[in-house]
Amino acid sequence: LSAAMATGVIESYMSSGSTGYDTKTYEHIKNFYDTQAWIPKNAILVNAKSFDALDAPTKAAVQKAAADAEARGWKVAEEKNAEYKRLLAERGMKIHKPSPKLDADMRQVGGIMQADWLKAAGADGAAIMDAYKK
Numbered sequence: 001l002s003a004a005m006a007t008g009v010i011e012s013y014m015s016s017g018s019t020g021y022d023t024k025t026y027e028h029i030k031n032f033y034d035t036q037a038w039i040p041k042n043a044i045l046v047n048a049k050s051f052d053a054l055d056a057p058t059k060a061a062v063q064k065a066a067a068d069a070e071a072r073g074w075k076v077a078e079e080k081n082a083e084y085k086r087l088l089a090e091r092g093m094k095i096h097k098p099s100p101k102l103d104a105d106m107r108q109v110g111g112i113m114q115a116d117w118l119k120a121a122g123a124d125g126a127a128i129m130d131a132y133k134k
Helices: 002-006 017-022 048-052 056-090 100-133
Strands: 031-033 094-096
Touching: 017 056, 056 094
Parallel strands: 031 094
Antiparallel strands: none
C-alpha cells in the first residue's frame, strides 16, 4: 500500500484510521473521510459443543467474562479510533465527516454488496445477517 501511494499507483483507498496511520497515508493523501466503515475489532469464537458441555456455573462465568470483554473491547476500539484520527490530523490530514450524499451513496453500495453476498450465502447467510442486525 505504501509503495502504491508513493509511486502514484493509487490516489485514494478506503480503510480504517489505524491502517492510514500505520502505512503513513498522511504522507501521500491529505483527506480522511470518517465513514465509520472500519472500526478495528477482534472476535473470539467458541466451539458450541464444548461450551454446551460446561456446567451451568462455568457457562455463566464464561458468559460474564465474554460480556465484560465485549464492553471493554468496544471502549478500547472507540478510544483507538479517536487516537488514530488525532494522529492523522497531527500529521497533516484533514478529517472530514462524510457529506449526506457520500453517506447515502455508501449505504447504497453496502446494500448492493449485502444483497449479492446473501444470494451466494443462502439461508445460513440470512440467519447470520438477521442475528447481526439484532
